[in-house]
Amino acid sequence: MATKFLGKLKDSPFVMIGLTGSHQHSEPMTAQVDDDLPNTLFFFAGQDNRLAAGGEAMAQFVGKGHDFFACLSGIVTPDNDRTQIDKLWNNHVEAWFPAGKDDPNLTLLRFDIDSAELWETDISVSGRVKMLFGGTIRADESSSHAVVDSVG
Template identity: 80%
Template sequence: MANDTPQHVAETFLAKLKDSPFVMIGLADSDAHHEPMTAQLDDDRPNTLFFFAGKDNRIAGGGPATAHFAAKGHDFFACLDGDVSVDNDRAQIDKLWNKQVEAWFPGGKTDPNLTLLRFDIDSAELWETDISLSGRVKMLFGGTITADESSSHAVVDSVA
């Protein structure tokens, strides 16, 4: 891969997440399954994902959590560890509010069930599976893929 530095892989992750902002997230200390949620991104806070949720949502209690991401084309994957907490800052809600969120909360920004959750990412493991054309041909016919035909992988403390 031409540019497989951890910074490049992290930048690719953020671009892929903006294109398809859906993650599976769950609390580490819970027996409940992870659930799909739509991540709201704030470019001023690149190591934080935000989620509009109901106050009764299974992650609303907060704590250590893990989120999993698969890009639309299945060419990028991420596993993110961090902490979920409530962040009902009105300015942050106003900044992230959009029509898709409004569809879930008919009472708007003052809906009594609305809460804004923030997921502060402590560490991430990222995989970019952009295998070269020659690597794909080898996969079809059983050849051995060399490192320069393979994907990128990074373990990072920051996705910024």
């Protein structure tokens, strides 16, 4: 299921993420995925972003088709490794940082995932018919759920 999650995330890379001890709301961020680091998400942000201080964090994800959900727990740390920045840089990021990779406000945040809960909702044909007519959907008609210590 973790592999499916990464595929869904690549299709729609938006998550809500926040530091758990900060008492601030989560915010939408665009996750960057490095296939060589499957338990890690990256975010380009401004140095003044509320996540830039780093710390324990939680992120929530909803798949593009509302058929996959994830709640991720881990640690955010600044990771301004130029090699990683070069590897993940793209046109979407450049739109937010017109001065490019040398923008003085740019920081790359690394989110190392410690644990995750993943839900896939793949309602069967009979379940869809029941939804149309107000029937009760049985658990075996609706979804799967997984708890993992790491996403890899």
